[in-house]
Amino acid sequence: MSTIQIGVTGHRILTDVAPIVRGVEDAIDRIQSAYPGQSLTALSSLAKGADRIIVEAILRRPGTQLIVVVPFQESPFLEDFGIEGCTSRIHYDSLIRIATEVVRLPDCQSHEEGYQQGRQYIADRCDVLIAVWDGVQGPDGTSGVVERVLGQGKPVVIVSAGNRKPGTQEPISLGKEQGRVIVKGLH
Secondary structure, eight states, X not given: OOEEEEEEEEOSSOOSHHHHHHHHHHHHHHHHHHSTTOEEEEEEOOOTTHHHHHHHHHHXXXXXXXXXXXXXXXXXXXXXXXXXXXXXHHHHHHHXXXXXXXXXXXXXXXXXXXXXXXXXXXXXXXXXXXXXXXXXXXXXXXHHHHHHHHHTTOOXXXXXXXXBOTTSSOBOOOGGGTTOEEEESOO
């Protein structure tokens, strides 16, 4: 049985999560319909928010696997998830323990360079991408991954979700659009 690698990307700060979860489940159903009889592998850095929502939804499916991409030296990377023992760190630790493979990328000059390297690795190796995203274009982050994957002619399934108010950590919802699925290039 062949495997479809699903790249995972999206906003870290989310609200109104129930429609997002429904949208992610719908996105996975659509991918499985497009690739019948193939097993699924999630390809993720396990960032807080969207990454973990998508990974957990994929892992609930029978016969699925997880490849974790650690974008730079693990100690500073884990600091971004909080101190050991906090909920986010415990969640990360529990997911990485069940990973089929952990890919540790070379160290970079900065955190942002490391995250960019991780996003490129995922984009270049996935067969299809699920993005929890508001569709706002920018030079980096989720929009950069979506653009890279589409530029490679690979399918992207977007689950619409608000990001956050500019310059703050305050999440926003897209209201009725929150959780809507947009399919690009999936047959």
